[in-house]
Amino acid sequence: MRGILLARFSSFIRNPWVFGMFTGMSILFALIIGGSNHVAERITVPVYGDEVLKEDAIGELLAENDVYHFKWMDKEDLEETIRRGNAEAGVILDTDGFELIIGMESANVDLIKQTVAKIYSEKIQEENLLALSGAATEAEQTALREELKEAKAAPVFEVGNQSFHGSETFxxxxxxxSLFGFTLFFVIYTICYNVMPILIDKKNGVWDRMILSPMKKWEMYVANLIYSFFEGYLQILIIFLVFRYLVGVDFNGKLLGILLIFIPYAFAIVSLAIFLAAIVKNTQQFNAALPILAVSMAMIGGAFWPIEIVSSEFLLALSKINPLTYGMEALNGLVIYNLPLDQLLMPISILCLMGVAFMGVGIHLMERRHV
Structure with a gap:
């Protein structure tokens, strides 16, 4: 087993170009399609209002929002931004209410409206409490506002949502x-092309000669699978370190959790590659089947677009047997929905189960064909 691993690593050092190509394509597509002009990973929403509102409680609450980056600008610039499609919606603020300008219909439009409406509601509640308290001086009102902030920070009741798909909006x-999707997509090629040497060795008779050597058959499989996993995971590690430390994406502080989630995904893809190698007859069929399989998985699993917008029951049923679906679900749940890892055990467990199933069936079929 050690000899196979040394041979594979030596081959990688001499010819790393295919690995570099897939890694570079993942980074390039994520940058081009995802864009690199977001502010702190929040969706930018243009806002217009006078300076009084900007310095008022409304401006402070807008600035403290963790989901949206409310960017103040002139009314003409706001309308031009919406007209060009650079923002999904814009907000024009007034003392008594606000006007929402919609550029494109999406789930974020309703969430933006709810966010701003909640801010106005909180302001009205604060003003009513100040009026009822009888605080006359500015110092008394400031002290009461600080007490209200402390009370909000430590609420009497805590409400939590334990369901990943518990809402119709997303x-x-x-x-x-784009970053998650293209990383999951291109790593399929990297891992599968590293499993293909098993087919080449069997065709050239190398596999039979190794069987006659003191090396055990399970060591031959394990060595190839360990190397395939290593190269696939190395690609993932490089991509996310580049985006974290060079591009500046902080992933909401969940980089370690992301890398942990990719372990069962990489294992599932290694197993899928073994299954694919077992059902094809030669490398030509493998090269023809792999692009079809990878692109289909990406389209059905939600790598190119959100799976939530898919309405076909047939495609949604197919996505349930797709490892990429559960990889996207776990990553979105961790980073975008801010769920802890213990609430993502279902997609992670399904990835592990798929890995075991594909591995077992693939090796069984491969051994039957070899006999």
Whole structure:
């Protein structure tokens, strides 16, 4: 087993170009399609209002929002931004209310409206409490506002949502979605092309000569699978380190969790590659089947667009047997929906189960054919 691993690593050092090509394509497509002009991974919403509102409680609450980056600008610039499609919606603020200018219909439009309406509601509640308290001086009103902030920070009741798909709406971040999707997509090629040497060795008789050597058959499989997993995971690691430390994406502080989620996904793809190698007869069929399989998985699994917009029951049923679907679900749940890892055990467990199933069936079929 050690000899196979040394041979594979030596081959990688001498010829890393295919690995570099797929890694570079993942980064390039994520940058081009996802864009690199988001502010702190929040969706930018143009806002217009006078300076009084900007310095008022409304301006402070807008600035403190963790989901949307409310960018103040002139009314003409706001309308031009919406007209060009650079923002999904814009907000024109007034003392007594606000006007929402919609550029394109999406789930974020309703969420933006709810966010701004909630801010106005909080302002009205604060003003009513100040009026009822009888605080006359500015110092008394400031002290009461601080007490209200402390009370909000420590609420009496805590409400939590334990369901990943518990709402009909969904939050969509094009930049993160593109990064996750293209990484999951291109790593399929990297891993599968590293499993293909098993087919080549069997065709050339190398596999038979190794069987006659003191090396055990399970060691031959494990060595190839370990190397395939290593190269696929190395690609993932490089991509996310580049986006974290060079592009400046902070992933909401969940980089370690992302890398942990990719472990069962990479294992599932390695197993899928073994299954594919077992059902094809030669490398030509493998090269023909792999692009069809990878692109189909990406389209059905939600790598190119959110799976939430798919309405076909047939395609949704197919997505349930697609490892990429559960990889996207776990990554979106961790980073975008801010769920802890213990609430993502279902997609992670399904990936592990798929890996075991594909591995077992693939090796069984491969051994039957070899006999």
């Amino acid at each position: 939050v969509f971040d094009n930049r993160l979605h």
